[in-house]
Amino acid sequence: MDKAKKNFLEESEATAIVVGFIIGVNILALPNRVVQFSKQDGWIAVVVGGLYPLYMALLSTYYAKKHPNQNILTLSNIYLGRILGTICNILFMVEFGVFTIVAIVGVSNIFRVHATAFLTPIKIFIPTLLLAIYLSSKGVKVLVRINKISLYIIVTLTMLLVISLKSGDYLNLFPLFGSGIKNIFSGSIESVFAYSGMEAIFLFYPVLKEKSKLNKITLKALFITMSIYVWITFVCIYSLGYKVTSRALWPVLLVAGGIDIPILINFRFLFLFLWSIVMFMIIANENYAFTYILSDICKIKDKKKIYWVAFPIALYLCSIIKNEVQRRVFIGYIVPKIVLFNIVYISIIAVLIFIKENWKK
Numbered sequence: 426m427d428k429a430k431k432n433f434l435e436e437s438e439a440t441a442i443v444v445g446f447i448i449g450v451n452i453l454a455l456p457n458r459v460v461q462f463s464k465q466d467g468w469i470a471v472v473v474g475g476l477y478p479l480y481m482a483l484l485s486t487y488y489a490k491k492h493p494n495q496n497i498l499t500l501s502n503i504y505l506g507r508i509l510g511t512i513c514n515i516l517f518m519v520e521f522g523v524f525t526i527v528a529i530v531g532v533s534n535i536f537r538v539h540a541t542a543f544l545t546p547i548k549i550f551i552p553t554l555l556l557a558i559y560l561s562s563k564g565v566k567v568l569v570r571i572n573k574i575s576l577y578i579i580v581t582l583t584m585l586l587v588i589s590l591k592s593g594d595y596l597n598l599f600p601l602f603g604s605g606i607k608n609i610f611s612g613s614i615e616s617v618f619a620y621s622g623m624e625a626i627f628l629f630y631p632v633l634k635e636k637s638k639l640n641k642i643t644l645k646a647l648f649i650t651m652s653i654y655v656w657i658t659f660v661c662i663y664s665l666g667y668k669v670t671s672r673a674l675w676p677v678l679l680v681a682g683g684i685d686i687p688i689l690i691n692f693r694f695l696f697l698f699l700w701s702i703v704m705f706m707i708i709a710n711e712n713y714a715f716t717y718i719l720s721d722i723c724k725i726k727d728k729k730k731i732y733w734v735a736f737p738i739a740l741y742l743c744s745i746i747k748n749e750v751q752r753r754v755f756i757g758y759i760v761p762k763i764v765l766f767n768i769v770y771i772s773i774i775a776v777l778i779f780i781k782e783n784w785k786k
Contacts, residue, residue, distance in 0.1 A: 435634055436635065436641070438572075439629075439642045443646035444576055444646045445707065446622035446711075447646065448622070448650055448703070449622065450535075452654065452677070453676075454677075456658045456670050456677065457670060457672075457673060458618075459612040459616050459658060460670045461671050462612040463608050465599065465662055466612070467612055467667065468655050469601075471613070471616045473610065473616075475654075476613075477620055477623075477768075478620045478623035481626070481767070482623060482626070482644060482646075482647055484771055484772070485627055485630060486639050486643065488500070488778070489636050489639045492778070493630075493636045496629070496630065497517070497771070498722075501770075501774060502514075505773075515722060516766055516770070517770065518715055521625075521714040521715040521718065522711075523759055524621070525557070525711040526742050527746075527752055527755065528704070528708045529550055529708055530546075531704075532549065533546045533549040533550060533553070533743075534748065534752065535675060536549055536697075539693070539697055540694070546744065550743045551740065553708065554708075554736060554743075557709045558712060558736065560709035561710075561713035561716060565629065565713070568706075568713055571706045571709065572706055575702060575703045580653070582699060583656055586656070586657065586680060588685075589660060589664045592664060593663040594666070597662055597663055598662060598663060617764055620654075621763065621767075622710075624767050626643060628714060628718070657677050660677075660680055661676040661679075661680055664683070665679065716728050
């Protein structure tokens with residue numbers, strides 16, 4: 426990332442982009458995933474799932490304190506050696522590549538079911554990917570502006586879901602902890618994918634204007650994200666019950682479809698239209714992180730070359746996943762491995778930093 430002073434991130438900008446990396450297209454399906462295990466306690470499982478990004482946030486603060494001007498890619502090579510460090514950086518990059526692909530396919534599936542059934546997947550893949558490439562090619566400052574706009578949209582749309590509570594039933598939330606601690610924990614694991622993305626902070630904390638505020642930034646971003654996730658899961662369970670929520674592919678859209686606002690003919694269509702802006706932001710973020718890591722590994726200064734080489738490859742990979750069921754099966758297979766790698770990889774470097782610091786003393 427460009428370390429020129431004009432590209433240093435303010436606190437509000439950094440908070441917005443961290444939220445933008447954490448919130449994914451799967452937010453619309455999150456309640457469906459957690460209630461399959463945690464039932465009416467799904468919203469509690471989402472709270473517990475927040476421990477993963479909290480751990481990442483605390484580690485990022487430690488990294489920034491010890492190495493304020495070196496991101497994880499550089500530290501990986503320093504502490505793990507050039508060969509092993511590069512391998513780990515490549516594996517770290519895979520996360521953002523995978524999230525780019527599954528996000529594009531997710532957008533296609535949602536639009537084809539709820540808005541543009543007449544379009545084939547490839548006709549959605551191409552413009553979506555091109556727009557993401559265009560936005561990410563403009564640099565981190567442009568991404569920040571998009572993330573700030575998207576954050577306002579996300580908060581507004583999720584708060585409007587409060588209207589759906591008038592048609593719900595509070596009994597859908599009881600008995601509390603009735604699903605059992607084991608099932609709540611299982612549901613929290615399902616929510617971890619929705620929280621994945623906090624790892625991006627390890628890439629750009631060196632360009633924060635005030636690194637001393639990193640802890641405040643990450644915790645604020647996590648609080649905003651967790652509040653949104655818990656709220657939409659709570660609303661879906663309250664309005665639909667956990668049984669209907671577990672059967673709906675995108676229960677949030679089902680709730681939105683039931684909202685009646687006199688001046689609007691179809692609130693779900695407006696919800697989906699505004700949400701599409703958020704979806705494009707999500708894909709642009711993931712694409713930017715992937716390209717940034719790849720350019721660092723390959724020592725390519727002109728990122729445009731990477732964008733246009735990656736375009737046909739990404740298009741092909743998107744076409745392999747045929748439907749939403751396959752996409753979720755793939756997510757269920759790959760995400761636990763990504764999360765486990767991130768925990769081990771980032772933790773090992775933190776331990777090595779600690780050992781080195783104490784060795785010096």
